[in-house]
Amino acid sequence: MKIIEVENYQEMSKQAAQYIIEKIKKQPKLKLGLATGGTPVGLYQKLIEDHRENGTDYYDVTTFNLDEYIGLQGTDPNSYRYFMNDQLFDHINIQKENTFIPSGVKEDSEQEAKDYEATIKSYGGIDLQILGIGQNGHIGFNEPGTSFESATHIVQLATSTREANARYFARMEDVPTKAITMGIGTIMKSKEILLLISGDSKTEAFNRLVNGEIDPHFPASILRKHPGVTVIADQAARLGVK
Numbered sequence: 369m370k371i372i373e374v375e376n377y378q379e380m381s382k383q384a385a386q387y388i389i390e391k392i393k394k395q396p397k398l399k400l401g402l403a404t405g406g407t408p409v410g411l412y413q414k415l416i417e418d419h420r421e422n423g424t425d426y427y428d429v430t431t432f433n434l435d436e437y438i439g440l441q442g443t444d445p446n447s448y449r450y451f452m453n454d455q456l457f458d459h460i461n462i463q464k465e466n467t468f469i470p471s472g473v474k475e476d477s478e479q480e481a482k483d484y485e486a487t488i489k490s491y492g493g494i495d496l497q498i499l500g501i502g503q504n505g506h507i508g509f510n511e512p513g514t515s516f517e518s519a520t521h522i523v524q525l526a527t528s529t530r531e532a533n534a535r536y537f538a539r540m541e542d543v544p545t546k547a548i549t550m551g552i553g554t555i556m557k558s559k560e561i562l563l564l565i566s567g568d569s570k571t572e573a574f575n576r577l578v579n580g581e582i583d584p585h586f587p588a589s590i591l592r593k594h595p596g597v598t599v600i601a602d603q604a605a606r607l608g609v610k
């Protein structure tokens with residue numbers, strides 16, 4: 369696991385953007401795995417700025433997002449489809465039909481999970497997966513205790529995760545209780561992984577990620593077994609200072 373130490377959120381976002389841009393230049397048909405949440409917002413802003421200024425080309429790039437809430441339509445401002453369109457896809461020249469996000473509104477969500485896994489496979493897998501990390505070590509919506517071998521599946525969200533995400537919703541009751549997520553096994557099959565971690569609320573998670581035991585109770589710990597993981601961590605996450 370390679371750790372890139374940066375000073376702050378801005379620097380983390382800048383370095384992550386640079387990493388992705390270099391990749392796309394070398395591999396214009398990149399299969400890029402993406403995350404939502406607060407952590408990658410700055411990264412997406414940098415990608416948009418670069419696209420405007422330098423014309424980095426996304427026309428042949430395909431993206432696969434980690435997860436989606438069950439029950440939210442893509443037009444719902446709290447859905448991850450809406451988030452991705454708003455924060456990135458609407459501002460770069462990616463073809464929308466090449467942006468995959470598991471659907472949270474299919475009648476048979478178990479089937480949707482199988483189909484999503486098959487779609488990733490049919491594209492030859494993910495070349496580079498971007499990850500954030502939850503305070504409890506979750507990656508995607510894989511909560512503590514999830515099997516390291518899991519494929520895309522439906523999950524019941526932990527109360528701590530619903531509380532952490534409640535800031536985006538009008539009321540706690542509006543936060544969905546279920547989600548569809550790539551599994552840990554799916555994530556581990558990515559050829560390369562770039563994990564971003566920022567802020568003093570993530571210091572314990574950073575410590576456990578780097579020094580803790582490899583244990584399903586801290587899902588991200590399995591990343592230490594992946595040969596191509598880079599972590600970009602800011603000072604607050606590493607040292608717990610504001």
Ligand code: F6R
Pocket residue numbers: 402403404405406407408434435499500501502506507508509
């Ligand atoms: C988002 C995702 C989650 C987040 C994690 C951290 O697609 O899969 O695992 O990466 O909850 O969220 P933030 O970045 O809001 O701290």
